[in-house]
Amino acid sequence: QRATGYLVGGISPLGQKKRHRTFLDASAQALPAVHVSAGRRGLEVALAPADLLQLTGGAYAPIGKLR
Template identity: 75%
Template sequence: MTPAIKQLESAGVDFTVAEYAHDPRTPAYGEEAARALGLSPDEVFKTLLAKLDDGRLAVAIVPVSHWLDLKALARAAGARKAVMAEAEEAQRATGYVVGGISPLGQKRRLPTFLDASAEALPALHVSGGRRGLEIRLAPADLVRLTGARLAPLARS
């Protein structure tokens, strides 16, 4: 059981878990999850960490079908600039390995931003805390449990 699943269970949130065989040669974890589980890439969201120009880390959750717009994230976070965090820093801050970083159950709570497209979905999928593990839950529950703010973060 991962910290993400523990958080969901202790909060009494309705969720489901889906597992698939992760191919270690796959560099695109989110796309792999969508393909393996037969889901639309618009409903599978990746969890990314960025470093803001003031040194803070921020979590961005965007559909795997899109790229993260770092300028939009910076604006949403009240910063001038954002760059992708180094993998080691992301892993240290969240307690998860890259490709399995969940927005839930992280070691410490970071400012979190969810792409506004999630609002239109009845449910979305995020990493369950390890490669090959996805969690399906309502966007409102994800927002409540992570303290996420909705913002337009995705670009094609």
């Protein structure tokens, strides 16, 4: 909350006042959609992973751990 100025639970990677780098686990490439906060607690938007990265200027990264 301190870094973004938004309430926890309503922090969206889209439309931030100050842009923060967005990373998405590389495994998300296989998904048809990911759900992210739409800027308010309880409000989400679904979009293709590639679209999320295009809109945010983000990148895929090896974040998760395979089990």
